Amino acid sequence: MxxxxxxxxxxxxxxxxxxxxxxxxxxxxxxxxxxxxxxxxxxxxxxxxxxxxxxxxxxxxxxxxxxxxxxxxxxxxxxxxxxxxxxxxxxxxxxxxxxxxxxxxxxxxxxxxxxxxxxxxxxxxxxxxxxxxxxxxxxxxxxxxxxxxxxxxxxxxxxxxxxxxxxxxxxxxxxxxxxxxxxxxxxxxxxxxxxxxxxxxxxxxxxxxxxxxxxxxxxxxxxxLRSGEPQDGHMPHVPNWGDVQITYAGVPEIDAIWLEQHRSEVRVLDVRLENEAKDCAIAPTLVDQHIALDVLRDRLDEIPKDKPIVTVCRSGRRSALAANILEQAGFEKVASLSKGLNQFQ
CATH class of the missing domain: 3.60.15.10 (Ribonuclease Z/Hydroxyacylglutathione hydrolase-like)
Incomplete structure (x- = not known):
């Protein structure tokens, strides 16, 4: 069991x-x-x-x-x-x-x-x-x-x-x-x-x-006595800008299929090291902005808030932390790319 x-x-x-x-x-x-x-x-x-x-x-x-x-x-x-x-x-x-x-x-x-x-x-x-x-x-x-x-x-x-x-x-x-x-x-x-x-x-x-x-x-x-149904009968608020899934670790994630279908509606933030981004063929066509994870907290004011933000990295691990950092800083529409950029190569 x-x-x-x-x-x-x-x-x-x-x-x-x-x-x-x-x-x-x-x-x-x-x-x-x-x-x-x-x-x-x-x-x-x-x-x-x-x-x-x-x-x-x-x-x-x-x-x-x-x-x-x-x-x-x-x-x-x-x-x-x-x-x-x-x-x-x-x-x-x-x-x-x-x-x-x-x-x-x-x-x-x-x-x-x-x-x-x-x-x-x-x-x-x-x-x-x-x-x-x-x-x-x-x-x-x-x-x-x-x-x-x-x-x-x-x-x-x-x-x-x-x-x-x-x-x-x-x-x-x-x-x-x-x-x-x-x-x-x-x-x-x-x-x-x-x-x-x-x-x-x-x-x-x-x-x-x-x-x-x-x-x-x-x-x-x-x-x-209503089995937890809210008094107004309405479902609680969920992100409406994309198909966001919250992981058991507490990370908001978006999958690659959704990102490809809605690419123009979001801003893609690459949080890998600069040399990694240069060596990745997919980066120029997918990524809007590059700020490495280790300096992200110091450069938050450089990130526009006009669109939802999808953080990306090689495997999805660093971008998960980046999404949490952005949420803690007050960015409301944020998600990490599930499974990272590896799946595009």
Missing amino acids: VFRQLFDTTSSTFTYLLADEKSREAILIDPVFGQTNRDLALLRELDLTLKLAVDTHAHADHITAAWLLKEKTGCQIASAKVINAKHVDLPLEDGQKFGVQGVTLTALSTPGHTDGCMSFVTEDRSMVFTGDTLLIRGCGRSDFQQGSAHRLFASITEKLFTLPDQCKVYPAHDYNGRTMSTIGEEKAYNARVGAGANETDFVQYMMAMRLPHPKMIDEAVPAN
Whole structure:
């Protein structure tokens, strides 16, 4: 199985990519709206087809990317039936099996943080994606969205803690740099529910917490009940001057076919060394301007802004950095030539 753990620094959210190596069909668990370009780039670079976007619950600290991923890829959306969110194709119930070709998950109803929380267990019970129900050495709060400390205790101890001790725990969040745990570890060391804590211990602990109101709750929860669809129903802004693709490394790129078809509409900036440019037969017919990468930051004021800029180099590596430099300097319409000038020779 292809497996990746991704992280959003703004909300401290983990997104999980699971895919079958043979079918190349993929699942994203708890995708974040603001990380859609990153996730789509990873799918593209790994040659995976997204079939399912799944949320463990209606999040209060970020907006899901489920709707946006469905719009862009045609994937289906899954979440707990009890949430009754819009645009959901697969409303999940306790014990239901779901997934893609080669990857099967079982949905466990684990309410308490919210009434619609679910955890997802792999078929071999080696991995469980616990959302906010069980965190590493902690758990989700239970003071909003129909939360209940009593129900949360039951979800953890009667459902999750019955999984094998070696089962790896992958939560929806961590705020201290921890990435995974195991059921055995949490049973022994969880600060709220481990080491033999009973329901009274746990409930009293949770009642004594005084946590600030989630900053995004008033925006996030209504949006997540729409599966992340913006209130106006409009897609977020994307570059409209060309077929720009954002790589997993965060680089805006344009391919050679598009550049050849729209050559007159852009300014091509060659960032190779001067001797490299002179020795390249294609340069005089393709390139508008030459500024070597090592002096680019010092010569930004020499670059006109009348057209979008496509940076080029031999392989596309230096031009990728050049595109990022230009973006950081305030150039809004910039892309690097994917795969570089080698493909023209």
